[in-house]
Amino acid sequence: MLTQEKRIRETIEETSKVFEKFGLTPMQGRIISYFTVSDPPEKTFDELVKFFKASKSSVSNSLNFLLQNKIIDYKTFASDRKRYFFITDSFFRVYFKKVLENVAELKECAYRTVSMRTPDYPLASEKILKWIENANRFQETLESTMESIQDEKTSSGF
Numbered sequence: 001m002l003t004q005e006k007r008i009r010e011t012i013e014e015t016s017k018v019f020e021k022f023g024l025t026p027m028q029g030r031i032i033s034y035f036t037v038s039d040p041p042e043k044t045f046d047e048l049v050k051f052f053k054a055s056k057s058s059v060s061n062s063l064n065f066l067l068q069n070k071i072i073d074y075k076t077f078a079s080d081r082k083r084y085f086f087i088t089d090s091f092f093r094v095y096f097k098k099v100l101e102n103v104a105e106l107k108e109c110a111y112r113t114v115s116m117r118t119p120d121y122p123l124a125s126e127k128i129l130k131w132i133e134n135a136n137r138f139q140e141t142l143e144s145t146m147e148s149i150q151d152e153k154t155s156s157g158f
Contacts, residue, residue: 008037022095027054027062032071035087042075042084069094096146100139107135 002010015036016029024032030052035041043051048059063085066072071091074083110132117125 011037022098025062025065027052027058028066031059031062031066032087032091035072035085042086044082044084046082048085093146093149096142100142100146103135103139103142107132107139110135 012030012033015033016024016026019029019032020026031048034048034051035043045056045059045063048054048063049056052059063072067074070088071094072085073088074085076083110128114125114128114132117128119125
């Protein structure tokens with residue numbers, strides 16, 4: 001039978017692999033995963049170093065990247081000089097935006113590819129154009145979803 005800590009560590013490892021697919025390093029993915037499963041959801045630098053048994057520089061570099069990209073933030077308390085890091089509510093918007101940027105870039109490449117093709121093989125060009133059409137629909141849906149998320153954030157006062 002797995003202990004609670006072992007289940008948490010396994011979940012962190014599994015989830016961090018998904019975050020790596022979005023371009024995060026393993027440590028950055030683990031930190032984000034840890035914030036999603038830990039209670040309380042705010043952690044100090046020392047708590048992160050201790051939990052991950054990682055070097056201070058590895059944790060520090062990961063935190064700096066996540067802070068710069070607004071994936072995490074921190075707060076302090078008047079009675080305590082430590083910074084308490086936590087995942088931001090903009091986390092998914094940051095990654096949805098990256099997905100949209102990647103789709104747009106891939107569509108540009110697909111347009112270039114179609115424009116370079118000879119008319120000798122129209123089926124290949126048709127397949128690429130169909131993909132572009134589907135990518136446009138995907139892009140519109142994701143943009144609409146992001147607008148809804150932003151509207152929810154604005155109307156809730158966060």
